[in-house]
Amino acid sequence: MDAIFIQILNGLDKGGAYALIALGLTLVFGTLGVVNFAHGALFMLGAFCAVTTQKLLTISKHVQDTSITFFDAYKDQPYLEIWWGDFGRTIIDWSVPLSILLTIPAMLLIGLSMERGLIRHFYKRSHAEQILMTFGLAIVLQEIIRSIFGANPIPTPAPDIIAGSAPIGALFGLDEALVYPWWRLIYLLFSIITVSGVFAFLQLTTFGMVVRAGMHDRETVGLLGINVERRFTVVFGLAAVVTGLAGAMYAPILSPDYHMGMDFLVLSFIVVVVGGMGSLRGAVAAGFLLGLLQSFASMNEVKTIIPGIDQIIIYLVAVVIILVRPRGLMGRKGVMED
């Protein structure tokens, strides 16, 4: 029972991350019709917003390291610590949550610039050309990050107070030794709030109504005198913000490195394909479903019956879905069924 409970929690936690990433990707495809292979790079850029915040808060005074005597070595002492002591240290400690303040405007700017500067020129091109262009863009972005931050992962820890584990066993009347990392629980909560926020925005605002109408029939909405293009540009910015926030909050779970976007790219496409291209509900449902499946497939009891299933389960599900229901679980009829 304990093992199943913890795998469910782990599956939901993983699913939250997959859903957040896939949500942005499917928003862009659903509105602009663009297959954005630079989406993983947006996730990576979000994580590096957290790294940048940490670096900014730890801008340091360069002082000689007297513990090393055989060559001139230097160590860094953050100015915040010098000026404000313990309070300065606390601010540095909370750099990841604080990075949200930087991530939202930075990712909005990046998203709008990408759409206006590059992607809009490819709206009427084939999907193959869109893929080539956005994939190239992803490589350029990751190489820029590598040249600035290096190739090694950069530790970006959660605040000390929530860096440990929550006693979930005691809370749910299970084995008292059962724990789960606080930050992962926060991430799950964060993903649920963000996904709900995006849905609320699209369902409850006039802006969202126009966007949804445009997703169904862009031409008719245009004929009503509404500038759909401008709204879709904002949607691209919104998708970048959602994905960037997913990346920034993921930094304590996975130390950011320049290549992390590529690692998530294939996964996010699978989530979108399984959920249904262009379906927001499908992306979220598929995210959680694949997270749970991956988590349960990694149980030793399951792997004893089907060895290696943990490494192929997601792809296996994708293959079955594409064969049986090409439009995905909740995809619109006609999409990807040509």
Place this chain on the structure above:
Amino acid sequence: MSDKKVSELSRRGFIKVGAGALAAASMPMFFIKDAWVAKDFRNNPKGAASVKFGFNVPQTGAYADEGADELRAYKLAVKHINGDGDGGMMNTMKPLSLKGNGILGKKLEYVTGDTQTKSDAARGSAKRMIEKDGVLMVTGGSSSGVAIAVQGLCQEMGIIFMAGLTHSNDTTGKDKRRYGFRHFFNAYMSGAALGPVLKKEMGTNRKAYHLTADYTWGWTQEESIKNTTEALGWTTVETVRTPVGAGDFSQYITPVLNSGADVLILNHYGKDMINSLTQAIQFGLKDKMVDGIQFEIVVPLFSRLMAQGAGDAIKGILGTTNWNWSLQDEGSKAFVKSFGQEYGFPPSMAAHTCYVQALLYADACERAGSFYPPEVIKQLEDYDFDGMGNGPTLYRGADHQCFKDVLVVRGNANPSSQFDLLKVEQVVPSAQVTYDPKIFGGELGPYEV
């Protein structure tokens, strides 16, 4: 008439041949040694004023920072071999044949290649350096998969490969090659060095759970550590293979929580090690108690560069390393000083092994008096040396594996500087980690290719 002539020639001929044979037999061996030079071989420098080494390191990809450190060390080695700089370990290496004027009087130059930590890319760049740049020797790398692939290519092409960072038993075990040499230690040695320390720290009644990177290095390390711990009396609860570059290891860590295990052994390196260790600690494993016993995490292969990536997670964790910059022997001090003055920070263990490999190859050529690979190989085989940072060392001829002291280290809880991340707990003598080469099988192959 003709009979007389034949008779006279035979007598003279006999005297000439007899005198010649006597002179040859009485001649010192060093006159004969240079006969190798006459034999042609791939990339023979002949009358050229310079020779080239090929530094095949990861310049892009997950191990690019480690590759950059290897390249720094190689450049320093070239400088020292050519007689520039402070000489570094050339001041401490014993015995030493290099004279500080290049190799056999020829200036040493180099070209670089990018392995990308991919076997195909590494073989491609090594081939390019051998065929187009005419390198005499290929060296470097940060992965066992890459080392085994490049070593195989070098054997086929008759070019010596001095491996960089490779820890799999297979490199000098079942996949060993006559043209491949490894200075770095291996997974078996890590197990042999860790065993007594684990016994002392954790006792003989433990239950271990392995998470293992699913490729040659991970498999051999898991096997070696498992053999060691089971010999101590530990039981192995589970061995779980994880895909390389998994990123999020949470689905592999959660089953550990209620598996009954009280030790987690992470057979991961690089980015995988950073992520799995950080996440294991987030899951509370470091503070966990199992049946009143403190849960422990062991990382059998440590590096300072990786420790930097893991941040505070590394504190208190036990592992092994090939070399650490804090060692106080003359060789280590000379190298760290030289490297520190050049670059402003201390070298990694990858940098150390690469620097030593470059010097060892150059010195072997100098001793051989030739660049002819079979003769250089014979100079390296069963060669004893000292002053290179790991105490007296043997380059064993039977498998081309170096045998030297191994360091058991622990993540430093109170580092005195940003580089002071690993504390040396014990220097395990070479004799304790030496094994019979037959246990891993493999064939070295011929000298002549």
